[in-house]
Amino acid sequence: MADSKTNTEAYLRMYRQMVRIRTFEDNANQLYLSAKMPGLTHMYSGEEAVAVGICEALTDNDRITSTHRGHGHCVAKGAEFQQMFCELLGKEEGYCRGKGGSMHIADQSHGNLGANAIVGGSMGIATGAALRAKMQGADDVTVCFFGDGATAQGLLYEVMNMAALWKLPVIYACENNGYSEYTKTDEIAAGKITARAEAFGIEAFEVDGQDVLAVNDLATKLVARARKGEGPFFVELKTYRYHGHHVGDINREYYRSKEEEQDWKANRDPIIRFRSWLVEQGVASEDEIEAMNAEVKADAAAAVDYAIAAKYPEAHEVDMHVFTDIEHVLA
Amino acid sequence: MREITLSKAVNEALAEEMRRDETVFIIGEDVAEAGTPFKVLSGLVEEFGTQRVIDTPIAEPGFMGLAVGAAMTGARPVVDLMFGDFLFLIMDQLCNQAAKIHYMSGGKLNVPLVVRTNLGATRRSAAQHSQSLHALVAHIPGLKVALPSSAYEAKGLLKTAIRDNNPVVIFEDKLMYNDKAPVPEEEYLIPFGEAAVLRDGTDITLIGTSSMVQVCQKAAEILAAEGISAEVIDPRTIVPLDEAALLKSARKTSRVIVVDEGHQSFGITGEIAGRINEKAFYHLDAPVLRMGAMDVPVPFSPALEDITVPTPEAVAANARKLMSGEMIDAA
Ligand SMILES: Cc1ncc(C[n+]2csc(CCOP(=O)(O)OP(=O)(O)O)c2C)c(N)n1
Ligand SMILES: [Mg+2]
Numbered sequence: 001m002a003d004s005k006t007n008t009e010a011y012l013r014m015y016r017q018m019v020r021i022r023t024f025e026d027n028a029n030q031l032y033l034s035a036k037m038p039g040l041t042h043m044y045s046g047e048e049a050v051a052v053g054i055c056e057a058l059t060d061n062d063r064i065t066s067t068h069r070g071h072g073h074c075v076a077k078g079a080e081f082q083q084m085f086c087e088l089l090g091k092e093e094g095y096c097r098g099k100g101g102s103m104h105i106a107d108q109s110h111g112n113l114g115a116n117a118i119v120g121g122s123m124g125i126a127t128g129a130a131l132r133a134k135m136q137g138a139d140d141v142t143v144c145f146f147g148d149g150a151t152a153q154g155l156l157y158e159v160m161n162m163a164a165l166w167k168l169p170v171i172y173a174c175e176n177n178g179y180s181e182y183t184k185t186d187e188i189a190a191g192k193i194t195a196r197a198e199a200f201g202i203e204a205f206e207v208d209g210q211d212v213l214a215v216n217d218l219a220t221k222l223v224a225r226a227r228k229g230e231g232p233f234f235v236e237l238k239t240y241r242y243h244g245h246h247v248g249d250i251n252r253e254y255y256r257s258k259e260e261e262q263d264w265k266a267n268r269d270p271i272i273r274f275r276s277w278l279v280e281q282g283v284a285s286e287d288e289i290e291a292m293n294a295e296v297k298a299d300a301a302a303a304v305d306y307a308i309a310a311k312y313p314e315a316h317e318v319d320m321h322v323f324t325d326i327e328h329v330l331a
Numbered sequence: 332m333r334e335i336t337l338s339k340a341v342n343e344a345l346a347e348e349m350r351r352d353e354t355v356f357i358i359g360e361d362v363a364e365a366g367t368p369f370k371v372l373s374g375l376v377e378e379f380g381t382q383r384v385i386d387t388p389i390a391e392p393g394f395m396g397l398a399v400g401a402a403m404t405g406a407r408p409v410v411d412l413m414f415g416d417f418l419f420l421i422m423d424q425l426c427n428q429a430a431k432i433h434y435m436s437g438g439k440l441n442v443p444l445v446v447r448t449n450l451g452a453t454r455r456s457a458a459q460h461s462q463s464l465h466a467l468v469a470h471i472p473g474l475k476v477a478l479p480s481s482a483y484e485a486k487g488l489l490k491t492a493i494r495d496n497n498p499v500v501i502f503e504d505k506l507m508y509n510d511k512a513p514v515p516e517e518e519y520l521i522p523f524g525e526a527a528v529l530r531d532g533t534d535i536t537l538i539g540t541s542s543m544v545q546v547c548q549k550a551a552e553i554l555a556a557e558g559i560s561a562e563v564i565d566p567r568t569i570v571p572l573d574e575a576a577l578l579k580s581a582r583k584t585s586r587v588i589v590v591d592e593g594h595q596s597f598g599i600t601g602e603i604a605g606r607i608n609e610k611a612f613y614h615l616d617a618p619v620l621r622m623g624a625m626d627v628p629v630p631f632s633p634a635l636e637d638i639t640v641p642t643p644e645a646v647a648a649n650a651r652k653l654m655s656g657e658m659i660d661a662a
Contacts, residue, residue, distance in 0.1 A: 038633050039455030090455075090632030101457045101631030117459035118417075119389050152388030180389060182365035188388040254364060312634030319627050330626065 011283050012292070014056055014212055018048040018271050019293055021072045023300045024081060025243075028071065028088060028102075032247040036308060038090055041102040044072030046242035049270035050175050051076035053215025054143055057223045063111045063129045063142040065122035068103050069175075069241070070115030073145055078110035081300055085307035092313040099313075099321065111140075120146060120153030123172075127159040130170035130232070141169045141226045143219075149180025151193055157200075163232040164200040171222055172197065172234045175209065177241045182255045197234030209237030210270045213277075240264040332513040337503065338371045340482035340514050341447070344489040345372070345409065347518065349379050352407060355493055356383040358394050359411025367411060369449075369508050395421035395446075399429045402444040407493060412448035415502060416462045421446075429498040430473030443496045447489070450478075450502045450592060451542045452629045452640055461629035461636075463542075463592040466599050468500045469569050475523060476570045477501040480544035482512040484567055487521030495523070504542040524571035528580070532562030535586040535650050538577060538603060539565060543590040543622075549643035554650055561650060569599055574606055581607045585616040586653045590641050595623030617653040622646060 025045045031037035044051070047069075055064065055076035066073040074084060079095065087094025088102050095107050106114030113129065116122045126144030133140050150156070151174060163170050180188050194204035207218050215237060222233045242265060244252050278284045284292075319330040335343070349355045357375065359367070363386045366373035376384040387394040391412065398408035412418065418425070429442045450463035469476045475497055479485035485503060492499040529544065530551050539547035544565045551561035562580050566573055581587045587607055589600040600621035607619050625639040 039457070039631070090634060096631075098632030098635065099458075099628075099630045101455070103459070104457055104631065117457065118420075121459075149389045152390040152393075154390065154392060181368070182361050183386060187386070313632055315634070315638055318625065318630060318635045318638055322627050 008283050010056070011278060014052050014216065015271075015274055015278060015284075015289070016292055016296065017052045017056070017076055018212065018274065019296050020081075020300075021045075021048045021051065021075045022271060023296050024071055024075055024084065027085070027300050027304050029243065029247055031088065031304070037088055039101060040246045040248050041071075041088065042069040042246045043241065043243035044069050046264065046269070047072055047175060047177060047209065047239045049212035049215055049274070050173070050209045050237045050239050051145070053212045054173055054219045056216050057219035058111070058141065058143065060110050061140045062223070063113050063126070063140060065113045065126040065129075065142070065144050066105075066115040067122070067145055067147060067150070068115060068117050068119070069147070070105060071102070074105050074107055074112055074115070077107065077112045079105075079107045079112065081303035082306055085303045086310050089307050089310070090312060091307055091310040092317075093310050097313055097317065097321075120150040120155050122146070123150075123153070123155050123159050127163050127168060127170050130163065130168035131166065133169050134166065134229075139227045141171065141223050141231070143171045143173050145173050145175060147180065148174060148176040148178070148185045148189060148193065150174075151189055151196065152180075157196070160197060160200050160202060160232070160234075164202050167229055167231060169226040169229070169231045171219075171226060171232065172202075174234070174236045175239055176236050177239045179241070179245070179256065181245045182249075182252070184255070193236050194234060202232050202234050204234040204236070206236045206238065209239030210268045210273065212270055212274050240268070332515060334511040335482055335514050336509050336511050337479075337482040337485045338369065338508040340486035340512075341371050341489060341503065342373070342375065343514075344486045344493075345375060346378065348490055348493040349375070349383060352493075354405060355407045355409065356385065357409050357411060358385045358387060358398060360387055360389055360413055362386055362411045368413065369505070371508065372411070391417050391420040392424055395424040396428070398444050399424055399432070399442060402429070402442045402498075403432065403440055408444045409493060410444065410446045412446055414460050415448045415450045415464050416459050418448065418464050418467065425468070425474070425498070425500070426471045430471045433497065434473060441496050442498050444498050445489070445492045446498070446500045448500065448502055449505045451504045451506050452592065452624065453636055454505060455631065455633060455636065457631040458628040463502070463594075463624060465500070465502050465541075465569065466593045466597070466602075469599065469602075473498065474570065475499040475568065477523065477568045478541040479503060479567070480539070480541050480565050481507070482510065483514050484521060484527075484565075486514055487519055488523075488567065491520045491523055494520075502541060506542065521567065523568045524573050526564050526566045526573035526576035528562065528564050528576070530561065530563040532560040532584060534560045534584055535588065535653060536562045536564060536580040536584045537646065537650070538587060538589045539563065540569065540591045540599060542592045543641060546641055546643050546646060547590055550646035550650065553643060553647040557651075559650060559654055566603075572603075572606075574610070577603065577607060578611050581611040581619075582614040585614055586650075587615070588620040588622060588646060588649055588653070590622045590646055592624050592640060594626050595621055596626050598623050617656070620649055620653065622649065
């Protein structure tokens, strides 16, 4: 799975994973709009090629840390719809038994150390996972996903310094979607983002985050190098979020024009682009692709129905999991 | 009297103080054009410009530090900390720097700044966006802490905070931003250290802070219907604390429940209960009860989250137990 994607099976898997993310988000948005989902959530739609291109270069043993906009990372790292929707709805069968919700999904079985509601909050965690790998002679690599806005957090510079000093197997993946909440990136980031990593002697790359093959190609090379002890690396992926900052951010023309959104959706959509490439190259026919899309849609619909019907955690779970060694902390 | 929302009350307080004193400025994330995610500051940048309503990168320790420096040298910053949970990011600048500078300089340096932030759960925002952390800062000598419980308090306390020559942390209840209350058109201030008796009673005193004031008032109504006369007091600021008013009520009714949304252990409720115990012991007919948020991280699932916060029914039930002399299980 960690080789460059040069075969039909891998191409189709990447396409499928991107469609799965988009479909997951469409359903999550619907759940919000129909008031079936508690709270808010941040949609990953538009950024699919970033998570998929990178996670396809990783094994289950490799780790990632994710963000508040984390559904895409979670799906791309191998999570199942059913447990994800259950988590979004606060149900017992969710990945975190309903305790975490959208902003805290973690999937230990596939090496997803968790989404994070503190911007930049996972940078230490990712770097620490890489420190452990190096100390213990393990060959796993950790990818730290974060947004352009998160580059303003001082923690990044503390941990990049140590990662560079100690040659840790970590890849900092900056998803630059042009906005930090309701503010354009160039209003909150001085200089070039990659130059900050370079200042620590970290090799830094820029890649088109709407091109899944370009992302995967770069990620595959960097993961292989990081495994050999040549890390850390920094990648800035240029991408775009289609929805508002969160599902409730509907009237957003004061900070971002409809034309701009339309342009990205019509001309740079990662799924449409990859789909035409697949057809052009004869990897899949239009019919095969449509069938795959329909299958994913049906999977998602079934998972949503399941999650809606699933049960909430029992009240007695509320004081469980505070400590590892005390079953009920308030008993 | 006209009624306005808590959000509007805060907005008015800031606008009035910024008109009165040109050294007052606002600094924080998405405070200008976006007017914060809660839209509390809408319109201020239009009146005062981006020089005095300053959008920052997502760099909480950084802009908190800037505020301390600006305050020490002649400005009056009002820091907008988007969620109370982000206090953990600014703790060094707030607690090691701002809180101690006046004292360490032998009274020579002042740090007149305000941190405006919020508290409160049950918004389905999970463990990192739902905490009520006021006890944490109240523990640090040198910081004043205000807890408005309605639009009226929010305006009067914020204006006082801005004029105070010390660092003040003011916590608004996120769930209350759209709640309306009578607020006079004409200017008023609410002095720090003066509790408000919101309801007179003779049988039991309910001391509530912030979000828990409404809970206490509803509990008092439930109890009134049963012939139990509850007095409801809102301390409004916990540093300084109007101990005299609390003791007076405790001596009068002889039974007290303290209700606060911070975690119950090592929190505000214990502090207030301790003082009443020390200074009104011989007037008491029952142990002073503490009711705080459950000692667990705030869970996402509504099925769990709702049972972590004191409710009017739970307060009333405890009041009945105190009235009947039933022993209270301290857990
Ligand atoms: C420490 C911290 N500060 C502020 C916030 C509020 N917040 C949530 S997401 C966000 C913007 C993040 O922008 P970026 O890192 O570019 O990620 P994007 O949302 O664009 O994916 C902000 C300010 C937060 N969650 N944590
Ligand atoms: Mg961004």
